[in-house]
Each structure stands twice: as C-alpha cells, then as structure tokens.
Amino acid sequence: MLLEQHIEELRLELREAIDPVERREIETELELARAELAVIIAEQDGRLSNEPPF
Numbered sequence: 226m227l228l229e230q231h232i233e234e235l236r237l238e239l240r241e242a243i244d245p246v247e248r249r250e251i252e253t254e255l256e257l258a259r260a261e262l263a264v265i266i267a268e269q270d271g272r273l274s275n276e277p278p279f
Contacts, residue, residue, distance in 0.1 A: 228258060
C-alpha cells in the first residue's frame, strides 16, 4: 500500500511540476516505482519467482 501511495504522490507532483528538469526526475522516479509495483504483483500472482535463477 505504501508503494501505491508513493506512486499517487508522484503523479500529483508531476502534474504540478513546471521545471523540465524536475519533471524528468519525477517521471524517472515514477517509472521506477511503477516497475517495482509490477514486479511485486507478478511475484504475488506467481508469474515471477523471487528466487535467484541459480
């Protein structure tokens, strides 16, 4: 839930950001947070193993 809240906060920040550098930083952080959430969801669904491949 905390990660989902963080994503929502980043979305709100991005909507308000005017400076191009700040926008890029927020977009990057948002992309990483979304990717992290996707991995967590995939692990929970069993589509991805959290075990190392070796």
